[in-house]
Amino acid sequence: MAGEEVSNKQVILKHYVVGFPKESDMEVKISNITLKVPQDCNNCFLLKNLHLSCDPYMRGRMTKHDRPTYVDCFKIGSPIMGFGVSKVLDSRHPNFKAGDLVWGMTGWEEYSLITSSQSFYKIEHTDVPLSYYTGILGMPGMTAYAGFYEVGSPKKGDRVFVSAASGAVGQLVGQFAKLTGCYVVGSAGSKDKVDLLKSKFGFDEAFNYKEEEDLDAALGRYFPEGIDIYFENVGGKMLDAVLMNMRLHGQIPVCGLISQYNLEQPEGAHNLLNLITKRIRMEGFLVTDYYHLYPKYLEMILPLIKEGKISYVEDVVEGLENAPSALIGLYYGRNVGKQLVVVARD
């Protein structure tokens, strides 16, 4: 194995994207790789990628930016990058050795030579599904945890609304809110997802936003006394309707604005006057600022998983060939739960 030259299937970004991404913006191609870290590559390690994570923020990296932002654009002609779970095949890094399982920012390809260990965590707990490290035990889990508990300040009895509520982050926020003793309502884009919210994740109420002609009225129905915490994943018309239904001193942790990512001109929020009249705090956050809390999060979440007190639904696609359509599916809401791609089983 080690030292052998093998073929390496890769998902390449062909060009920068405007509007909704299409499968034809990406291509699957085969290159070769030697399964050994080069002699002169200190602190490098070579990974076999097992599970790849499809996350909404990735859309931003497919756009050519004219000013710097928090993540670089993808490189045209290079593999797409994203979070994944991988096995170390060879290592010149002191923290990782062959056979280790890790999660972090890897390539959309079968094998990746990693030259910066910055984002990688060694996986210590393997008595849970390994794929969970793309979701509940990875970046989306930390996002839900940081956004709900650190950016928000939830109290028992708070009325919480979550959009994109069955997604990788939303399903956790809803369950965290229930564990905190909150009243929780979620919105999603299909009957199946709405059913899942109530039956699987324990949301008090849920609705299909696509079937509501008047989102303001829908929120008024579920929150006659208003919303204390809105966990914002979508933006656009939903945000405007929420602003009309917030309570005094409400909080809006802003995690994502997925409805806006593919628009050349975002729709815009028109009801910001409510920020003043209701003294609302709206705060954007990035999970990258909170990874120091990861050990604390694992301490909380692992027992909950093992005791069956928290559920996590994944939408699993097999094979790198299917990764582009899985990623694109996020922006049409085709995924039910956390979207991931299985590249290899071990």
Place this chain on the structure above:
Amino acid sequence: MAGEEVSNKQVILKHYVVGFPKESDMEVKISNITLKVPQDCNNCFLLKNLHLSCDPYMRGRMTKHDRPTYVDCFKIGSPIMGFGVSKVLDSRHPNFKAGDLVWGMTGWEEYSLITSSQSFYKIEHTDVPLSYYTGILGMPGMTAYAGFYEVGSPKKGDRVFVSAASGAVGQLVGQFAKLTGCYVVGSAGSKDKVDLLKSKFGFDEAFNYKEEEDLDAALGRYFPEGIDIYFENVGGKMLDAVLMNMRLHGQIPVCGLISQYNLEQPEGAHNLLNLITKRIRMEGFLVTDYYHLYPKYLEMILPLIKEGKISYVEDVVEGLENAPSALIGLYYGRNVGKQLVVVARD
């Protein structure tokens, strides 16, 4: 005087307003009033109004609301209400006696019978201009103080941007920022105002937003490293440009959105994605939540005024007849500094 029936000039709202207010939405009429608190009116007091305050938020009270908000609509056919400085002529309230000077929410009329003392403060310090209690020593002063120091958390060296910077609140925020050791830039809508910002209030830089074709570029010029604190008074296109120029972990205390108050459909903020990528906290506030700090504020501000370390520019109009056009002028930026109306000198 006391007990005498006199004529009482009043500014009445004729109908609810849509779009920009016009002088013809109001009328000046004369009624009569007896200068004595009626026997059965416990805790009431009768005021002679001296100075009336024109404040942007008043526009909201001229609109018919279909749902409750933080202040009631004005009553059609009744005098407009607003902050003012007044002299007590007669009182059945234990805290106020004839001859006292007070500031609080009074009527746009020569004499007002006050039945709720809620918003009134007795004026203890009269070695400063009395009109200051409509501005630097009244609601706008407390607004600047609470918004800058309590909602924001300014530090020495912070880069601060203030819109509507020569207005009743903005001129103070800029001076508070300078006292804190910040770099401060203000925007305003005329050359005179811009000159005032630099020459009188000590802003480091100032610009006329009406002369900038590209607000984003203008802000980039004054804040090559980005804005730490944006004190938001205007909304609309300025907010969108600011969002593009905020620094990581920047703060936006939202005090007002005057550019939007007369629009039937607000323009909307399109660049909210910056909230996430730059981890921005945007927080609306109302001064009403901070009046418990008024004694602390007076303790800070009175010496600064007396020592000449802070300036306050007022735009003074004489006579109730001219109050409607003064109020409307706010929404066209006709005022230079705090707009107030002198009804009587004592």
